[in-house]
Amino acid sequence: MEELAGRPKSLTEQEFHYCPGCTHGIVHRLVAEVIDELDIQEQTIGIAPVGCAVLAYDYFDLDMLEAAHGRPPAVATGIKRVHPDKVVFTYQGDGDYASIGTAESVHAASRGERITTVFINNAIYGMTGGQMAPTTLEGQKATTAPRGRDTKEAGFPLQMSEMLATLEGAVYVARVSVDTPQRIKQAKEAIKKAFKVQLKGLGYALVEVLSTCPTNWGLSPQQALDWLEDNMIPYYPLGELKSVGEVE
Amino acid sequence: MLVELIIAGFGGQGVMLMGQLLTYAGMKAGREVSWIPSYGPEMRGGTANCTVVLADEEIASPLPTEPNVIVVMNRPSLDKFAEKVKTGGKLFVNSSLVDKEVQRQDIEVIEVPANELALDLGIEKVANMVMLGAVVAKLGVVDLETVIDSLSEVLPAHRHNLLELNKKALQQGRELII
Amino acid sequence: MSDKILMKGNEAIAEAAIRAGCTHFFGYPITPQNELPAYMAEKLPEQGGVFLQAESEVAAINMVYGASAAGARVMTSSSSPGISLKAEGISYIAGAELPCVIVNMVRAGPGLGGIGPSQSDYFQATKGMAHGDFRLAVLAPDSVQEAVDLTRQAFDIADKYRNPVMILGDGVIGQMMEPVEFKEIDSPELPEKDWIVDGAEGRERNIIHSLRLKTEDLTEHNWKLARKYEQMQEDEVRYEEKLMDDAEVAIVAYGTTARVVKTAIKEARAEGIKVGLIRPISLFPFPKKVIKKAAQQVDCFLTVEMSTGQMVEDVRLAVNGERSVAFYGSPGGAVPSPAEILVKLKEVME
Numbered sequence: 220m221e222e223l224a225g226r227p228k229s230l231t232e233q234e235f236h237y238c239p240g241c242t243h244g245i246v247h248r249l250v251a252e253v254i255d256e257l258d259i260q261e262q263t264i265g266i267a268p269v270g271c272a273v274l275a276y277d278y279f280d281l282d283m284l285e286a287a288h289g290r291p292p293a294v295a296t297g298i299k300r301v302h303p304d305k306v307v308f309t310y311q312g313d314g315d316y317a318s319i320g321t322a323e324s325v326h327a328a329s330r331g332e333r334i335t336t337v338f339i340n341n342a343i344y345g346m347t348g349g350q351m352a353p354t355t356l357e358g359q360k361a362t363t364a365p366r367g368r369d370t371k372e373a374g375f376p377l378q379m380s381e382m383l384a385t386l387e388g389a390v391y392v393a394r395v396s397v398d399t400p401q402r403i404k405q406a407k408e409a410i411k412k413a414f415k416v417q418l419k420g421l422g423y424a425l426v427e428v429l430s431t432c433p434t435n436w437g438l439s440p441q442q443a444l445d446w447l448e449d450n451m452i453p454y455y456p457l458g459e460l461k462s463v464g465e466v467e
Numbered sequence: 468m469l470v471e472l473i474i475a476g477f478g479g480q481g482v483m484l485m486g487q488l489l490t491y492a493g494m495k496a497g498r499e500v501s502w503i504p505s506y507g508p509e510m511r512g513g514t515a516n517c518t519v520v521l522a523d524e525e526i527a528s529p530l531p532t533e534p535n536v537i538v539v540m541n542r543p544s545l546d547k548f549a550e551k552v553k554t555g556g557k558l559f560v561n562s563s564l565v566d567k568e569v570q571r572q573d574i575e576v577i578e579v580p581a582n583e584l585a586l587d588l589g590i591e592k593v594a595n596m597v598m599l600g601a602v603v604a605k606l607g608v609v610d611l612e613t614v615i616d617s618l619s620e621v622l623p624a625h626r627h628n629l630l631e632l633n634k635k636a637l638q639q640g641r642e643l644i645i
Numbered sequence: 646m647s648d649k650i651l652m653k654g655n656e657a658i659a660e661a662a663i664r665a666g667c668t669h670f671f672g673y674p675i676t677p678q679n680e681l682p683a684y685m686a687e688k689l690p691e692q693g694g695v696f697l698q699a700e701s702e703v704a705a706i707n708m709v710y711g712a713s714a715a716g717a718r719v720m721t722s723s724s725s726p727g728i729s730l731k732a733e734g735i736s737y738i739a740g741a742e743l744p745c746v747i748v749n750m751v752r753a754g755p756g757l758g759g760i761g762p763s764q765s766d767y768f769q770a771t772k773g774m775a776h777g778d779f780r781l782a783v784l785a786p787d788s789v790q791e792a793v794d795l796t797r798q799a800f801d802i803a804d805k806y807r808n809p810v811m812i813l814g815d816g817v818i819g820q821m822m823e824p825v826e827f828k829e830i831d832s833p834e835l836p837e838k839d840w841i842v843d844g845a846e847g848r849e850r851n852i853i854h855s856l857r858l859k860t861e862d863l864t865e866h867n868w869k870l871a872r873k874y875e876q877m878q879e880d881e882v883r884y885e886e887k888l889m890d891d892a893e894v895a896i897v898a899y900g901t902t903a904r905v906v907k908t909a910i911k912e913a914r915a916e917g918i919k920v921g922l923i924r925p926i927s928l929f930p931f932p933k934k935v936i937k938k939a940a941q942q943v944d945c946f947l948t949v950e951m952s953t954g955q956m957v958e959d960v961r962l963a964v965n966g967e968r969s970v971a972f973y974g975s976p977g978g979a980v981p982s983p984a985e986i987l988v989k990l991k992e993v994m995e
Contacts, residue, residue: 273856503821
């Protein structure tokens, strides 16, 4: 009998620890499927962040490394400069990629480092329990913004993809979402392209994935998907922001 | 034999090179040697100096507190260093740029009109080599020929068109002494 | 003429690193170590290696983390404020048990401090420097030649123990030119790097991490690290003793200060004072046995440092109250003079 669906080879047997309704699991699976389809499992090194995905090294069946908070792009740079023929990706949340590690993110992109970043934007700190993220929306509540984000006090949510798309070295920048089956398919295509960009040696590739955090948003999984659609997508519009060079 | 020497001037006069060349020649002559520059913001436009030690035995401190030879290429360096020469030591003064008399009687003062002699050769820039030629001839711890031989190894390749000129300047300085 | 060449400490360390097989260097500008990265930028690419100026010290040490994890011999260099920034990454590197060599050309602190030579980072270097229960091996040369020799050894120690090693110098060691010889040294037998991440082709995958959420795992891991440091204490202690045979006083000093102390001792001996030098070369592991032994012989100790008194605490621990341990310090970026040391020595002997 033909197997129509199964666990991607590039995922381990380990069960995810993520909360019900969290979309990390979906994105892990998409990354693993892409690695399988490109047949690069044995040449790929993944880097886990600090945040909910800190244990990503337990889930990806790859050579994996866990980095300090915000430092994956620098660590990836070190690995890639030793093994330029291998595939290196970072998997990072919004606190990691857009707050404490902003300098590393910007400069890896600016250098056109031949690495791929999968950036999970759920507009909140998950692991530490719902604090305000750099991407928390105006008015959105967090434990450290109990009356909702006040832009006069806390400034404005950071649009990382728009910012990084201005850099020469960032050759592929896309924002996707995983709140509907159709968008999940589109997300996978973008992630695949971001890996192909690296395989072609074109430059830095970033895929920002809008994700849910029902636990810290205080919503049910379904409500969280609706909230993402209604609130995040208007501020963080989906699509390819930049794509330079042919990958096929 | 222990020569503890400071060379001071302003940035651009080539005092670091003077020290390096002497140190290199000392090494070629089989001496124990060390060279330390002043470093940091003071390099930018202000005064610069370096310390050279030439010795027969292993150099303990490379930072002499009472140098027995000091070379000053400009007036601020004279003001700063004239008092530091060890009693019985030697002070070389670039008299082209320093018009102040040295009052100390307990040291030997050697005046070298380095810039003027360099101008005679057609380029003031080699005043440092004129002075070094005089210093080497006076101290007698290293042959001038060894210093000349060291030029091509100490000067970067893109300056090798100036080897002959530097050699002449060193010889010019020596002639002032002998 | 010998095979010696005249080199600045910073450049000589860089050359020694390249000869030791260092292929990758990541750094960020700061005085007084700038000649080291500049030398690497010039030479490493010629040899097929990689020099990269990072956006910060933080990024540089994390690039080191990545390159080491990927199996390369890798180095970074900085000076005090920059080392503070690297501290986070160094903790991760030690926690993940990765080898690398870190050069600190110490300048006087705290804060931005000054750029003069200093030994005020002794605590930082030898006491673990960042969060967590770990140590660096710390080697402190007192000449350019020794800096060259220790750089080679630093890479071997790093690989042998899978632990970061620091070369602790100062502005004088970095800026000074002295004749050096690059001796051909056979590599010691080192463990195979079967733990690297380079894509798990035809083998089990490797994971490099410092996260250990289970207390029993972390407990075991920390004891494992502690055993490494004990092993270093057995095998990696380096020191020099000078004129200690008949010494009634021992001066303990390292690095540039030890050079000045050697002059002071020469002058003291000329006056008939029986004084010797114990110079720790490895600051961690600290040569406590030799100091403990000297305590049976000398009447007292004098520790001289370019700080307000840091290594003196380790000397006192080694002496363990059996003799008095006096201290003389110069904490502002100036090297103490032999005359000052001599005055203090005579005061101590009274």
